[in-house]
Amino acid sequence: MSGSYDPAGFRPLTFHDAVPGFREGTDTPRAYLERCLGVIEAREPVVRAWVTLNIEGARQAADAATARYKAGQPLSPIDGMPIGIKDLILTRDMPTEMGSPLYKGFNPKQDSAAVQALRAAGAIILGKTVTTEFGMSHPGPTTNPFNPAHTPGGSSSGSAAVIGAGMVPAAIGTQVVGSVIRPAGFCANHAIKPTYGALNRGERQGFSQSHFGVHAGSQRDMWQVAWEIAQRAGGDPGHPGLYGEPEPRPAVKPRRLVVMESEGWPLLDGATLDGFEALLGRLRDAGIDILRRSDSPLIEAFEEGIGDSLEICRDVCGFEQRWSLENMAALHREGLSDSIYSRLVLAREMTLDDYRAVLLRREVARRSFAAIGGLADAVISLSSVGPAPRADNQAKDSGITHTTGLPAFNAPSSVLGAPAITVPLMAVGGLPVGVQVMGQQHMDAPLLAIAAWLAENIPPVVVA
């Protein structure tokens, strides 16, 4: 046992169930905020999830929300909700430092589209959460809320940790490879990395497979945050934005699920594999068909299609970020970590035709996923190759380090632009492990209905 996570006893912070009290006057957004600040005060010295807190601004916003509820006119179901924003994303009242000394104090006084939408919905932008350097590998100071010797995951390290620590009910993260779902799994979050383009990335349009996602203590809060952003800010330019309804759909029991092995399978630790197989057993016991790669040549073709997702991510993102890394290297080479610089060195070798070739491989992977769309209601997999590794005991390979855990189970949904939702359904060695479901593009709402069924009906698997 290296951690303190007990799925039966863990009670993350939720917001939707506080709203009736706001309406009735037995509770207020200001009081809710003060409770959050109390948890932050108690736990932040060890968890270190926040880069910046705007307590004064949050209190003013909470008082305004309190007045709106008193007047019977809240702006949305998330009016008064304290939210953390990953420190890659612009906020007009706080710096955006991107986990890099190069951006110390950087503040263009603009709100990213999603942040603007959250404010318009009445949410309280409480602070900025720690990210790894530019959302890539070099980690920040955050620790896992269930054991400070372990990583919270990355790159949305702080956004995952603030949920695991019960500091706020929701936080915004971003994922290019595995930066929402993996840390969310490590920290017992509910989290969604929606369909590519579903949530407006504002100023952050530079990758063709990055996403804004939502970390939360409950599926309802998670969905409502995503929904309220999309309604006000839309999706990315040219994309239709998140489809669904304002309320999450009722739970739907899946008839059939496809297990995704991906590049993660051979890297699984034994305890996590045992736990996942036990979970699949519980699903079968509940009458759900479980299809494996040996059950259909289409599933085998899908596994082959996504079988080099990590390399696709590396090359797509390397080429796409080359020019901005070159800018930073020219300005201040010593302000970049060796890990980031090694990505630039790799990307410099790429030609335009190399990039076109990897886009084609990505397109082939997407076709292989579309081809299994009719086989089952969703794909099921793990959110990581095991529980959060120790922060002081990381394998470092040739320059590209993975000090916040391996994204081998996460790269496929990023490559596919497919919605993925992680559910805290396992505990391994006293640390959380997430189980993810993945659906076809734009099927975010029906996917959540399946995730809801799992959360409501399948008791978490605990492995020592």
Next chain:
Amino acid sequence: MSGSYDPAGFRPLTFHDAVPGFREGTDTPRAYLERCLGVIEAREPVVRAWVTLNIEGARQAADAATARYKAGQPLSPIDGMPIGIKDLILTRDMPTEMGSPLYKGFNPKQDSAAVQALRAAGAIILGKTVTTEFGMSHPGPTTNPFNPAHTPGGSSSGSAAVIGAGMVPAAIGTQVVGSVIRPAGFCANHAIKPTYGALNRGERQGFSQSHFGVHAGSQRDMWQVAWEIAQRAGGDPGHPGLYGEPEPRPAVKPRRLVVMESEGWPLLDGATLDGFEALLGRLRDAGIDILRRSDSPLIEAFEEGIGDSLEICRDVCGFEQRWSLENMAALHREGLSDSIYSRLVLAREMTLDDYRAVLLRREVARRSFAAIGGLADAVISLSSVGPAPRADNQAKDSGITHTTGLPAFNAPSSVLGAPAITVPLMAVGGLPVGVQVMGQQHMDAPLLAIAAWLAENIPPVVVA
């Protein structure tokens, strides 16, 4: 006669024909630059095309290029080419003021992807060219190089004017609605607005139909600038980038052209219409079939598909820029022109479903264009509804002003994401009028071969 443009006598500045002299040592990039600076010194007081000139930096870069030619090792066919950059686009050594007082002195010390690529190819980033406010309607101080009482067009006002004035051989512009092709036509440029996504827009990914384009004094320089950018910086994230070869293809005589009337047709002034019909007569005389909307129900369907392109542009761009305009309005309302602010007011009325509906209309327009792909080698049309209007005599309608000319002939290629090339094939009242050809997406290189045939074989039409 209100202008001084004589197509027979006009000699724009070209670069490719200077390169042999650089190689042979009879000329140098430094001497070429000094000749450009001489023209700028003579004409800039009236034309007012530049926001910033980095003469010292340009001289250093020209000396470095001179040394490379001396060593027999130029970096590319555009090594040593002085280029102007529209002042919406980041340059690490000059501010990027975007035609707005809100961005006075703004300098994040980064090169946009295309600028970085140009430097890597040896081009000399000479200065920043005037743009209308944020590339939208409120004009800057630039005058038409053929008559200072007239507009140079916009929003790439300076990039078009520097070519018309013979100050530099090439300049970078941007087009969301009509901001490359229209001003280029007003200023007797050769210019390309390539396929959507073909040239990396760097930090400017916020619109789903904006493009970087190239203004030049010759088709060869135009193409080589575009090519060298794409080879080094690629296209937009997720796009394959500009297709073709390093050299422009030899001229190809089209067998058949479709005339596009668009929303511009009823707005044409009589002299321009007469001139265009005379031009079509010359094409027919040369043996080229000219198809009109009455010749095929497919062409009629295409005209209907693009028949509300201006409204599509307004609504697509309105929704997409709403969040960033809200940021600026919140920070400094009085720093925004009424023209820009009125766009925000319109956009605030849009819901996410309104945006989805206009994306669908855009998709229908694209289908209607794809459906005529087999009918002819290209589409031909005008680049504007007439010559550049007087700068002091502009109709202003409800809030959205068009003080740099109407983009009615330009909105279709922006909506379609289709490549468009303008050729200086007409003079009306002593001012240039461009004729544009438009092709299917990714057909930039074959489209240029057709534009080359027109430029080489059709004498410009002159109307008094």
